[in-house]
Amino acid sequence: MHLIRLVDVHKAFNGLRVLDGLNLTVQQGEITVILGRSGTGKSVLLKHLIGLIRPDRGQVLLKGVDLARLPERELFSVRKRFGYLFQHGALLDSLTIGQNIAFPLQEHTSWPRSQIEEVVTTKLAQVSLPGVEHKMPSELSGGMQKRAALARALALDPEIMLFDEPTTGLDPITTTTIRQLIAETVRGLKLTAVVISHDIELALALADVIAFLHQGKILTQESPVSFQLSPLPEVQQFLKGEPD
Amino acid sequence: MMFARLLARLGDLFLGLLRELGEMAMLLVNCLLWLPRPPYRIRHFFGQLEFIGVRSLFIVALTGLFSGMVLALQAYYGFRKFGGESLLGGAVALSMTREIGPVLTSLMVTARAGSAMAAELGTMRVTEQVDALLAMAVHPVHYLALPRVLSGLIMVPLLTVVDVFIGILGGYFVGVMLLGINPGTYMQKMVEMVVASDLYNGLFKSMVFGLLLALISCHQGLKARGGAQGVGLVTTRAVVYSAVAILIVDYMLTALLF
Amino acid sequence: MKAKSTWGPEVKVGIFVLVALLLLAYMSLKVGRFATIGWRAGKTYYAPFASVSGLVLNGQVEVAGVEVGRIKDITLKDHQAQVELLLQPDLELRQDAQATIRTKGMLGEKFIELHPGTAAAAPLEAGGTITDTQSAVEFDEVLRRVPSVLKDIQPILSDVRAISQSLQRVIGTAEGEASLKEMLDNFQAASKSLSQIAKDLEQGRGTLGKLLKEDQLYRQVQGTMTELESAIANLNRFSTRLAQGQGTLGKLANDDRLYDQAQQAINRLNRVAQKIDHGEGTLGKLVNDQSLYDETQKAVKNVNQAMEGIKEQTPITVLGTIGATVLR
Ligand SMILES: Nc1ncnc2c1ncn2[C@@H]1O[C@H](COP(=O)(O)OP(=O)(O)OP(=O)(O)O)[C@@H](O)[C@H]1O
Ligand SMILES: [Mg+2]
Numbered sequence: 001m002h003l004i005r006l007v008d009v010h011k012a013f014n015g016l017r018v019l020d021g022l023n024l025t026v027q028q029g030e031i032t033v034i035l036g037r038s039g040t041g042k043s044v045l046l047k048h049l050i051g052l053i054r055p056d057r058g059q060v061l062l063k064g065v066d067l068a069r070l071p072e073r074e075l076f077s078v079r080k081r082f083g084y085l086f087q088h089g090a091l092l093d094s095l096t097i098g099q100n101i102a103f104p105l106q107e108h109t110s111w112p113r114s115q116i117e118e119v120v121t122t123k124l125a126q127v128s129l130p131g132v133e134h135k136m137p138s139e140l141s142g143g144m145q146k147r148a149a150l151a152r153a154l155a156l157d158p159e160i161m162l163f164d165e166p167t168t169g170l171d172p173i174t175t176t177t178i179r180q181l182i183a184e185t186v187r188g189l190k191l192t193a194v195v196i197s198h199d200i201e202l203a204l205a206l207a208d209v210i211a212f213l214h215q216g217k218i219l220t221q222e223s224p225v226s227f228q229l230s231p232l233p234e235v236q237q238f239l240k241g242e243p244d
Numbered sequence: 245m246m247f248a249r250l251l252a253r254l255g256d257l258f259l260g261l262l263r264e265l266g267e268m269a270m271l272l273v274n275c276l277l278w279l280p281r282p283p284y285r286i287r288h289f290f291g292q293l294e295f296i297g298v299r300s301l302f303i304v305a306l307t308g309l310f311s312g313m314v315l316a317l318q319a320y321y322g323f324r325k326f327g328g329e330s331l332l333g334g335a336v337a338l339s340m341t342r343e344i345g346p347v348l349t350s351l352m353v354t355a356r357a358g359s360a361m362a363a364e365l366g367t368m369r370v371t372e373q374v375d376a377l378l379a380m381a382v383h384p385v386h387y388l389a390l391p392r393v394l395s396g397l398i399m400v401p402l403l404t405v406v407d408v409f410i411g412i413l414g415g416y417f418v419g420v421m422l423l424g425i426n427p428g429t430y431m432q433k434m435v436e437m438v439v440a441s442d443l444y445n446g447l448f449k450s451m452v453f454g455l456l457l458a459l460i461s462c463h464q465g466l467k468a469r470g471g472a473q474g475v476g477l478v479t480t481r482a483v484v485y486s487a488v489a490i491l492i493v494d495y496m497l498t499a500l501l502f
Numbered sequence: 503m504k505a506k507s508t509w510g511p512e513v514k515v516g517i518f519v520l521v522a523l524l525l526l527a528y529m530s531l532k533v534g535r536f537a538t539i540g541w542r543a544g545k546t547y548y549a550p551f552a553s554v555s556g557l558v559l560n561g562q563v564e565v566a567g568v569e570v571g572r573i574k575d576i577t578l579k580d581h582q583a584q585v586e587l588l589l590q591p592d593l594e595l596r597q598d599a600q601a602t603i604r605t606k607g608m609l610g611e612k613f614i615e616l617h618p619g620t621a622a623a624a625p626l627e628a629g630g631t632i633t634d635t636q637s638a639v640e641f642d643e644v645l646r647r648v649p650s651v652l653k654d655i656q657p658i659l660s661d662v663r664a665i666s667q668s669l670q671r672v673i674g675t676a677e678g679e680a681s682l683k684e685m686l687d688n689f690q691a692a693s694k695s696l697s698q699i700a701k702d703l704e705q706g707r708g709t710l711g712k713l714l715k716e717d718q719l720y721r722q723v724q725g726t727m728t729e730l731e732s733a734i735a736n737l738n739r740f741s742t743r744l745a746q747g748q749g750t751l752g753k754l755a756n757d758d759r760l761y762d763q764a765q766q767a768i769n770r771l772n773r774v775a776q777k778i779d780h781g782e783g784t785l786g787k788l789v790n791d792q793s794l795y796d797e798t799q800k801a802v803k804n805v806n807q808a809m810e811g812i813k814e815q816t817p818i819t820v821l822g823t824i825g826a827t828v829l830r
Contacts (some may be wrong), residue, residue, distance in 0.1 A: 047375070050378075050379055052375050052378055076381045076383065077381070079378070079379060079380070079381040080381045082378075082379065084376070084379035086372050086375065086376055086379075088371065088372060089370075090371060090373050090375065090376035090377070091373075091376075092373055092377075093367075093373065094364075103380065103382075104380045106283070107283065107380065107381070107382050108381065113472075175287075183253075205381040229261065286517075287511075287512075290510075290511045290512045290515050291511050293511070293515040294511035294514050294515050296517060297515060297518055297519075298511075298514045298518045301518065356761055402518070402519060402522035402523070402526075403522070405522045405526045405529070406525060406526050407520075408529070409525045409528075409529060435532055435533060438533045439533055440530055440533050442533070443526075443529055443530060443533060447526075
């Protein structure tokens, strides 16, 4: 069953056509990994899924509802069902790490403070960042910020998780930890995830479905095994890392 | 050809101005719409009150002191020409309550807090923190603009009270201690010439200015694009637009109120 | 959470707001004149005036220079200005109370001066009307009347001169000594009054001259003065000669018509002089009222200073201008 379906989505910035007739389906309960070269518009695509960017043309259907045409106010209630990890973390720099992770909980739950603090501690431990609650984001390294942001995205255990390059800039050991965390969370709670990555290994290990974005279109969308065997030259070039 | 281009430029400017005004009106309306809705982030709000109010206190007190003192000197120079030195206290107090207090306070708060607001929100915009708020289903107007606009509305008048009070003290110091005007006369003329509505109209003005400067600064900040350069641009704009708006609205309000 | 050594934002904001509100309350009390709240619930009286030009709501009401109330309302009633006064409750007014509109100094605001009345009269209950009122004497009104008064005096003075000249011609006859004696007495009285007037006028002349910039007016005053002076000189000469017993008065004794005319003129002159001396009429006030003279001199000085200030054309700085502007 499709949870999300993008139909013929077009998006251009100042004449630069980033998405050019893109089609994509995301199945409920699956992890979809989107691969593609840098600058092809993966981040732009992901922002379409929660209405941060609206398409110039085409539909972004969430359970049949077109987010592209949804009024701003209804978008807000839709967004509560998502967890979003930004490519650069985007932690609120006026709050401590602990406050950042507690932020969605304070906004959308009426949990008591002790419960929120407990969740913060647990999530930070899950992303291997114990005891940084009182640090400001600027006191952490880029990779640490990314993991704290991941903890924030997971805080509400959202139905649908959108991760923009969750493992970029992390060491191999932490990368594995994060990969396992995402896999466990999604499969354990029967959630849905869309993960953007350049990392082929991560994609192959994590994905149920791999979608390949090239020149504004999804060239192919298939299981990791068949993706590796894809006859498409663009895919093969990407997999082998051959220069143009 | 040249002329047509000039006209087009003028039209662009005018449309740009209209768009800015429209966007600001929308921001204000949005703030009002969000105002009654929970959650009420009290701590967060107090943080803004402190930032705009308490932390501007020193600079506002300083400008108040010196503006009162220089007013006394200048008014003395003028009044001496027709033997009206005794009116000095009233002149200083009137100028402070009606004009100098509200305007200078607002300009100082613009310089100190308005610029900071624009830079902070601008940075949040270009580092995707505003997008992050949206993604967490928190409206930036509700979380970022509303507490700042509200703080501006509340704190600028209160800062003006301090500014006016210290300005009058400064005027008293110069008038009585340095220029040797009789303290009784000075106070008497002041109390006689200033009426309560002078004070309250001045405070009303500064309330409007506080709202304006916070609104403009937030609007500019949220409009930032690009990177550090974009943030710099909107910060400059926030200060310039706020200062110009304060002076223009000051004229209009003075014409209407007094 | 670790204990914070400094105060949280809530406390700081709280202190700041409290201090600012206290300052606001203090300043409001100062300028709001709530100090007079003690008799805010006072007694109300009414007073009709022919003109209340310059009088403002909430203006002061004074008895002997002490503030006793405020002007609560000014309305128009039967083409007269009806002023409602709110007076402090312990002030007792009598039926013959007087209310006068006066000005504080030359440039000050208008206020109402009350004379509560004499103890002999019946008390005036609250809500009553003070009937004995006097509107402000406008300074420019006084000035406007001066030329017409001077014009009135001029023919009298020429009369006096004509008579004294005829008299001079007839001196030399030795008859009618008794009649002359009487006339002499009259003349002496008149000349004394006149010289008094002349002295007073001389004192006032500088001031008037400066004030009355109008050329015509100035010339009139000067003409009057010369005439007055020559008349007095004539009178002086005449009386000296009479006192020394010189000349003859025969013709005078024979000509009844001339004598009657002279007598009439002298009587008229005497009346005018007396009137002036007693301070009746505008000229009399001008001559006798020392306070008006002082006020005028002060005003002229102020005006002069202002003129000089304007002439200097010194550049006024921006803040000075603001200061002056808000004083409008
Ligand atoms: N707000 C924007 N305004 C203008 N152009 C934009 C905007 N956002 C993205 N772009 C352009 O769209 C293209 C795609 O950008 P995007 O960030 O989606 O790339 P990406 O696939 O995520 O690359 P990377 O893997 O490096 O993150 C880029 O050329 C970028 O310049
Ligand atoms: Mg990207």
